[in-house]
Amino acid sequence: MTIVSDTQLISLASGVHPELGPIEMVRVAAAAGYNSVGLWVEPGVNWKPATTPLVREQLESHHLTLLDVEVIWLQAGAKPDPVHHQIIEIGAELGARNCLVVSSEPDMANTKRLYEDLCERAAAVNMRACLEFLWITEIKTLAHAREVVEDVDHPAGGLLIDAFHLERVGLEPSALLDISQKWLTYVQLCDVPQRGVITDYEKYLEDALDGRLAPGEGELPLADLLKYLPENLPISLEVRSKHYRDTCPDQLERAKVILARTQRFLQAR
Numbered sequence: 001m002t003i004v005s006d007t008q009l010i011s012l013a014s015g016v017h018p019e020l021g022p023i024e025m026v027r028v029a030a031a032a033g034y035n036s037v038g039l040w041v042e043p044g045v046n047w048k049p050a051t052t053p054l055v056r057e058q059l060e061s062h063h064l065t066l067l068d069v070e071v072i073w074l075q076a077g078a079k080p081d082p083v084h085h086q087i088i089e090i091g092a093e094l095g096a097r098n099c100l101v102v103s104s105e106p107d108m109a110n111t112k113r114l115y116e117d118l119c120e121r122a123a124a125v126n127m128r129a130c131l132e133f134l135w136i137t138e139i140k141t142l143a144h145a146r147e148v149v150e151d152v153d154h155p156a157g158g159l160l161i162d163a164f165h166l167e168r169v170g171l172e173p174s175a176l177l178d179i180s181q182k183w184l185t186y187v188q189l190c191d192v193p194q195r196g197v198i199t200d201y202e203k204y205l206e207d208a209l210d211g212r213l214a215p216g217e218g219e220l221p222l223a224d225l226l227k228y229l230p231e232n233l234p235i236s237l238e239v240r241s242k243h244y245r246d247t248c249p250d251q252l253e254r255a256k257v258i259l260a261r262t263q264r265f266l267q268a269r
Contacts, residue, residue, distance in 0.1 A: 009234035011036035011067040013188065015209075016239050016258065017251050021046055022055050024251070030062035032255035038236055039094075041069045041087050052093050059094060066091070067186060067234055068130070070100035072118060076138075078105065080117040088118070092125030097234075098185055100160060101131045103139045108147065111138070116152045123156035128185045130158035134165045136204050141169050142176075149183055161229075162188035162238060163220055164212060168204060170197040173221055176228040187229055188238035189262070191218030210242035214258045216265025223269055237262055 012029040014037075020028065022039045029037035039055070041047050059066055069091035072084045088099050101118060105111045118129040133145040142159075149157045159179065166175070190212040198204045214237070215222050239258050248254035 008232040009036040009065055009067055009186075010034055010259065010262065011038050011065075011186075011234065011236040012255055012259075013038045013236045013238040013240075014040040014070065016237065016241070016244070016255065018240075020251060022051060023058055026055060026058040026062060026064060028251050028255050030058075030064055031252055032259055034064070034255070034259060036065040036067045036234065036236075038068045038070065039066060039096075040071070041090050043083055043086050043090070047090065052090055056094050066094045066096040067236055068098040068100050069094070069096045072099055072101045072129075074101065074103035074105045074111060074114050076105050076107070077110070078114065080114060084118060085121055088121045088125065088127060088129075091127055096127060098128045098130045098158065098160075101129055102134065102137050103131070103148075104137055106138045108144075112148055112152050115148055115157070116154060119152060119154035119156040123154070128156050128158040129154075130160040130185060132160040132162060132165070132188075133169070134162070134208070135169050135198070136201055136208075142166070142171055146179070157183065158185045159183040160186070160188065161225075162190075163215075163222060163225055164188070164190050164192065164208060164238070166225070167192065167195060167220055168198050168207070173225040173228050176225075181230050184230055184233060186234040186236055187225075188236045189215045189222060190237065190239045190241075191215050191220050191222065193218050195219045209240050212239050212241045213243065214239055214261040214265075216261060216268070222265070226269065235262075 122129040
């Protein structure tokens, strides 16, 4: 199986295989033909001190790029969190390009302070701190995310666009038209069976975790979305999908099918 472009990273997002640990994620991504992978890093839960050198060995032996580590989740009323710093440090040891950030902090001033702290930490290890918007957090829309990233205005900052969340908050791809491309370091792609805004919390969460398809299998205007993004922007295949977990219970097969269908979509463009 070949990657669409020798110069474009296509990453297997950690959410595609919630049942796998980090070492297994790297092995599956490599065996399926990806040139990049994303990892869930939760110190003390799925990540022990001995995990980092083992994962680094797997990444190096399979020549895989670590596109991102996730998730740094800002909490209400919080101060800079040593655990968040540890996630960035682990990512740096593995050569990660980005760390994924979301926020449950309703105070925008504190969100900006916490985000600036993460940017400083990321900059010190040559990473980017990418803020993602989703309606079930306090950074609900693209406008909220832009306010934080643009006001902090740190060179290690970034906006993470997920095609799913762009759709579910009611935005068209043209909403990206006036965003400075310096903030775009990678994009999360998936598709959905049916377009539309979701405003019920439980339905939104369920759809985000279970309702996705591979790019080109649903109704999202993904070809239009890609027109507003930098050429060869790294792609994270964020296909969190009960459909794929049920129809492809074998993790390697699941990863292969999602990549093959994504390649078909990209080549058809």
